[in-house]
Amino acid sequence: MKPITTCIVAGLQYLIHPQKLGSIQETINSDAIIPITLLTTDEVFGDVEGILQLFDSYDDVFTPDFGSILVEKPGGNGSHGASVTAREVYHLDLVMALEDLAELPSGPYFLHGPNLHQAWRLYDDDLGAFTSGVIPDDLAQPDEFQPLTSSSFQRDSNSIPVPSRLYHPRPSPRKPLSGIRVSISDTIALKGTYTTFSSRAWKSLYKYASTVTSEYARELLDLGAVIVGKTKTSQFGTGAEWVDEQAPWSARGDGYGGLKGGSVGAAAALSGYEWLQYSIGVDDAKAVPDKGIYSISPSIGNMSNGGMITTSRFDRPRLFSRNLEGLLGLAAKSLGVETREFKFPTKILFPADLVSADETQRTALDAFVSSLQDFLGVQLQRVDVGGTWAQYPPIEADNEDMQTYMRLVGLTAVDIETELTRVGTFSLMVNPFIEATPQFFWNQCKSITELEHREDIRRLEIYRKWFHEHIMRITSAPKAQNDALLILPCGHSVETEHRDEAVAHWPVRVPDGREVPAQERQTPPGPHVFNSASKPTGRALDRPKDYINRSLAPNITPPNAERSATAASVSCLDDKVGVARSPRRESLELPHTKYRVKSFSPRESAPLQGDYPSV
Numbered sequence: 107m108k109p110i111t112t113c114i115v116a117g118l119q120y121l122i123h124p125q126k127l128g129s130i131q132e133t134i135n136s137d138a139i140i141p142i143t144l145l146t147t148d149e150v151f152g153d154v155e156g157i158l159q160l161f162d163s164y165d166d167v168f169t170p171d172f173g174s175i176l177v178e179k180p181g182g183n184g185s186h187g188a189s190v191t192a193r194e195v196y197h198l199d200l201v202m203a204l205e206d207l208a209e210l211p212s213g214p215y216f217l218h219g220p221n222l223h224q225a226w227r228l229y230d231d232d233l234g235a236f237t238s239g240v241i242p243d244d245l246a247q248p249d250e251f252q253p254l255t256s257s258s259f260q261r262d263s264n265s266i267p268v269p270s271r272l273y274h275p276r277p278s279p280r281k282p283l284s285g286i287r288v289s290i291s292d293t294i295a296l297k298g299t300y301t302t303f304s305s306r307a308w309k310s311l312y313k314y315a316s317t318v319t320s321e322y323a324r325e326l327l328d329l330g331a332v333i334v335g336k337t338k339t340s341q342f343g344t345g346a347e348w349v350d351e352q353a354p355w356s357a358r359g360d361g362y363g364g365l366k367g368g369s370v371g372a373a374a375a376l377s378g379y380e381w382l383q384y385s386i387g388v389d390d391a392k393a394v395p396d397k398g399i400y401s402i403s404p405s406i407g408n409m410s411n412g413g414m415i416t417t418s419r420f421d422r423p424r425l426f427s428r429n430l431e432g433l434l435g436l437a438a439k440s441l442g443v444e445t446r447e448f449k450f451p452t453k454i455l456f457p458a459d460l461v462s463a464d465e466t467q468r469t470a471l472d473a474f475v476s477s478l479q480d481f482l483g484v485q486l487q488r489v490d491v492g493g494t495w496a497q498y499p500p501i502e503a504d505n506e507d508m509q510t511y512m513r514l515v516g517l518t519a520v521d522i523e524t525e526l527t528r529v530g531t532f533s534l535m536v537n538p539f540i541e542a543t544p545q546f547f548w549n550q551c552k553s554i555t556e557l558e559h560r561e562d563i564r565r566l567e568i569y570r571k572w573f574h575e576h577i578m579r580i581t582s583a584p585k586a587q588n589d590a591l592l593i594l595p596c597g598h599s600v601e602t603e604h605r606d607e608a609v610a611h612w613p614v615r616v617p618d619g620r621e622v623p624a625q626e627r628q629t630p631p632g633p634h635v636f637n638s639a640s641k642p643t644g645r646a647l648d649r650p651k652d653y654i655n656r657s658l659a660p661n662i663t664p665p666n667a668e669r670s671a672t673a674a675s676v677s678c679l680d681d682k683v684g685v686a687r688s689p690r691r692e693s694l695e696l697p698h699t700k701y702r703v704k705s706f707s708p709r710e711s712a713p714l715q716g717d718y719p720s721v
Contacts, residue, residue, distance in 0.1 A: 115141050116171045119228035121267045128201040128222040136219035141172045150178050167227040167270035172214040213272030228265040235354040235375035237292050239266035239335040250298040266335045281330030282439045288331045291388040292339045295320045295413040304341045304351040307538035320413025337371030343417040345541040364603040376426045390420040400433045401426045451591035458488040462595040500572045515562045
């Protein structure tokens with residue numbers, strides 16, 4: 107790891123990239139740090155003021171202070187420089203040109219002693235969206251990266267380094283993302299950096315940097331993109347409590363709106379930082395992380411997940427942009443999508459058996475569908491998915507209705523081998539802390555046999571094939587018109603959830619000294635619904651023993667305690683999963699229900715099965 111030097115210029119924080127690019131002819135103090143502007147001979151003896159003003163308006167790294175001292179590139183005649191400009195002019199002697207560049211680009215640099223270095227501006231991560239900023243060890247061929255986790259000079263936050271926009275040539279067919287600043291998810295491998303999973307236990311167990319770069323990150327680098335940092339994910343991609351790490355702050359409203367999903371860091375960073383152009387997250391595409399940005403996820407199996415540490419077979423990269431045009435450009439260039447022969451869909455499908463329960467959401471969806479129909483010139487077709495299944499069921503279903511046949515496939519068809527290995531790896535530690543939500547899913551994995559898992563995967567593939575054939579009518583025939591567009595009324599309510607909402611009601615003291623519990627929801631044993639991305643909490647929750655099945659207020663009616671504890675259901679509308687609960691104290695506690703607070707009991711771990719795959 108190379109030593110990092112930082113400094114302040116005109117009140118702004120800068121990082122001096124450790125790679126030496128050249129040296130000047132003049133002799134100066136070896137410890138001196140001088141901001142300079144590198145120019146060609148023609149630029150030095152031309153309209154210097156105009157060039158510097160252009161740099162200042164175009165580049166967020168350049169400031170007028172860099173223009174106080176100029177360094178002339180070699181190859182020109184600088185003998186009369188002092189008479190042409192009032193600025194001091196140094197002359198570059200030894201040059202280590204970067205790949206694909208005939209000469210070093212004009213722009214802001216630092217002289218550290220007589221040596222020339224790139225200037226990288228340090229931005230404060232005020233939203234807490236990043237796990238760390240990164241810089242490449244080699245500017246010409248970025249292969250290995252160095253994480254930058256030092257705090258800001260002025261605030262208690264990480265600093266994210268970005269290079270000057272002047273260092274990179276214009277986008278070309280060979281490098282269409284030249285100079286584009288991109289962040290990647292914490293779970294995307296980048297050589298030299300670390301994956302944290304927002305877990306202290308994980309970080310203490312895996313202390314070694316990654317030795318490889320993921321295939322998609324490598325593709326971004328080859329296309330000329332600049333990876334500036336890695337963004338936070340919820341714990342193991344499924345957590346919602348944010349105990350070991352602080353959740354990213356939202357750039358919307360007062361900042362206290364709750365963010366959801368595995369790509370919360372990527373969404374928060376792009377929403378709040380104008381200096382970032384795109385961000386790449388990794389999640390299962392169920393939750394919308396933040397408002398005001400656009401995202402797209404490739405279909406499962408359409409791109410390699412090599413080098414991405416995922417917790418579910420449904421996890422895949424999600425590309426974020428602040429506008430649709432930029433999102434199309436990023437997807438087309440980085441995913442190899444051909445847009446020149448693109449044809450608009452000729453069918454709009456809407457599942458009639460899925461209806462949003464939120465009136466505001468339905469109104470917005472109806473307006474969107476109306477605009478889409480006008481734009482495409484086609485009418486909406488409502489399809490009854492369940493009815494179509496009943497009329498044309500797959501042979502393998504053996505006349506079972508769709509809900510019965512699919513059961514909990516969406517919940518249990520996770521990558522059980524990876525999950526059990528990860529839980530088993532944690533068994534090497536003594537009671538590693540795991541948030542309630544990932545603990546719930548891991549316990550589900552431990553309760554599923556390999557035979558059950560294989561059966562669920564088989565049913566999922568059967569359903570996928572049936573859905574393509576009877577709903578989307580996708581075919582592999584030559585010149586087939588596979589151009590149907592399906593609209594899903596999914597997503598969360600338009601009501602904002604705030605991160606400071608209470609998750610438990612504490613006892614209150616009355617004048618006679620007695621403590622009585624505040625009003626809280628009583629939940630007897632039975633199947634109940636929880637929201638995997640609901641209200642954050644940092645404590646384990648346990649039901650109060652003294653008040654079970656007791657109404658604390660006239661308007662509170664406990665649910666039916668006689669319901670079966672084995673029932674379970676899955677709702678596709680609002681990402682809520684119904685699960686069974688046992689009345690025993692040692693049973694799995696569901697997250698995000700309002701119980702009284704109690705300390706954690708020791709957690710069980712599955713036996714280690716094989717080695718965890720290296721990253």
